[in-house]
Amino acid sequence: MLAQDSLVTKIASQHFQVINFENRQFSGDAIVNLTKTIAQHRYVLIGEDHLNNEVLDFTTYLTQNVSFDNYITEDDQLSIDILKKGYQKNKDYQSIVANSNDKFSLFSFNRDRDLLYYFFKNNTTVIGLDNVYFNADIPVFQELINKTTNKEAQVKYAAMMQESNARWDKFKTDTDQKPLADGSNQPYLFFEDFGKRLKEIQKLKLSQYEYSVLNELAKSNTIYSMGNEGKGLESHFLRISSMKEKLLEHLNTLKGKRNLVKFGANHVGKDKSLFQNSFDIGNLIYNLADAEQEKSLHIAVIQKSGRAGSFSSESIDAGDVDFLKPFYQLVGKDNEWLLFDLTKINEDIKKQKAVIKLIGLKNLLSGYDYLIIIPKVTAQKKVV
Numbered sequence: 263m264l265a266q267d268s269l270v271t272k273i274a275s276q277h278f279q280v281i282n283f284e285n286r287q288f289s290g291d292a293i294v295n296l297t298k299t300i301a302q303h304r305y306v307l308i309g310e311d312h313l314n315n316e317v318l319d320f321t322t323y324l325t326q327n328v329s330f331d332n333y334i335t336e337d338d339q340l341s342i343d344i345l346k347k348g349y350q351k352n353k354d355y356q357s358i359v360a361n362s363n364d365k366f367s368l369f370s371f372n373r374d375r376d377l378l379y380y381f382f383k384n385n386t387t388v389i390g391l392d393n394v395y396f397n398a399d400i401p402v403f404q405e406l407i408n409k410t411t412n413k414e415a416q417v418k419y420a421a422m423m424q425e426s427n428a429r430w431d432k433f434k435t436d437t438d439q440k441p442l443a444d445g446s447n448q449p450y451l452f453f454e455d456f457g458k459r460l461k462e463i464q465k466l467k468l469s470q471y472e473y474s475v476l477n478e479l480a481k482s483n484t485i486y487s488m489g490n491e492g493k494g495l496e497s498h499f500l501r502i503s504s505m506k507e508k509l510l511e512h513l514n515t516l517k518g519k520r521n522l523v524k525f526g527a528n529h530v531g532k533d534k535s536l537f538q539n540s541f542d543i544g545n546l547i548y549n550l551a552d553a554e555q556e557k558s559l560h561i562a563v564i565q566k567s568g569r570a571g572s573f574s575s576e577s578i579d580a581g582d583v584d585f586l587k588p589f590y591q592l593v594g595k596d597n598e599w600l601l602f603d604l605t606k607i608n609e610d611i612k613k614q615k616a617v618i619k620l621i622g623l624k625n626l627l628s629g630y631d632y633l634i635i636i637p638k639v640t641a642q643k644k645v646v
Contacts, residue, residue: 270618273607293601308523313571314642322380331520336391337390364434375645399450402479415466429450502529502542509543530542531562560632568636568639580639584622589602
C-alpha cells in the first residue's frame, strides 16, 4: 500500500495548482480558471466534509461569480420551507425558527444558514433531498401544532414534540454516549415507538398537508430505526433511494438550468459512493446531465486537519481522510489550498497500469474531476 501511495503522490505532484486563500479571500490563476470551468457547466457538484467555514468560503465565492438557478442540498425540504417562511417574516414561522435555531440539521450552523438565506434573497430555488434530520422533527411538529384544526391531533403533536425535545436535550450533551436501555438519551426518530404514534395520528381526519408531512416523518423514522437496529447498509440504500426519488420529482425545474449541488463528498461522485461503493445521488445527476448532452462537474473539497462544527460542543476534530494521504504529502502552507486535476491523475495512473486497491481512493479518482485539499479548516458556529 505504501508503494501505491508513493506512486499516486508522484503523479499528483505533476497535476496540481495552488489556490491562494488569505483573510478569507481567494486569489491567483487557479481559482480564476476553476471558476471559468465551473461557469461552463450546468450541473456543478461540491462534495464536502460538513460544517467547516472554508468550504462555505469556497461555495460563497462561486455564487458571487457564477449565477445558479437551483441549489440542491443534503437537508430536508420541510426544514427549508420553515426557514424560508421565517426569512420572509411570517410571524408564526419566525417564532418556530427562533425557538429551534439548533434543530435544522446543517442549517443549524451559521455559514450554511447564511448561504441558504443568500439563495432566498436572490430567489434561487432551494431543493432539499434528504430525510428529516434527527432533531428537525421538533420544528416540524411545532408547525403541525400551529396548522392543524384537529384538536386531538394537536395534543398528540405536542406530546411527540415534548418527547423528542427531551430526548434531544439528553443526546446533544454527548452524541457518542452509550444508549440507555429505554432509549431516552437517543433521538426519538431512531425508535419504532415514534412510527407507531405517527400511525395513530394518521388515522385522524387531517389536512392533505398534514398527511404529506407525517409520511415524510414516517419514512425518516424507518431509515433511522433500521440504522439503529444494526441494518446500516439497508438504511443507507433506502435513504439514497428516497433522495433519488425526490430529485426526479424536480426534473422540470432542473432541466436547462444552472444547478449547484452541495452534499457530503461520499454522495456526489459521478460513479460510486466513496465508502459504500454503491451508486449514489451524484451518479444520477451525472446521468441526468448526460441526457441533456451536458457534462456534470464534480469537485471534492476536503481538509487535512482542523475543527468542524458540532451539536454537542463548540467544535470537534475535523480530522483527515485516510485514503487521501497521497495528496496530503504535498500540502504546504495553511494559506495554500491544493487543486488537483483528478482526470489527468487518473489517466496517468492507468498508463502506469497501476491498480488502486483502496475503495475510497478508487471511487474518488473515478468519480470526481477535481480535488481541493484545504490544509486546515475552522469550525462553523451554531446559530443562536
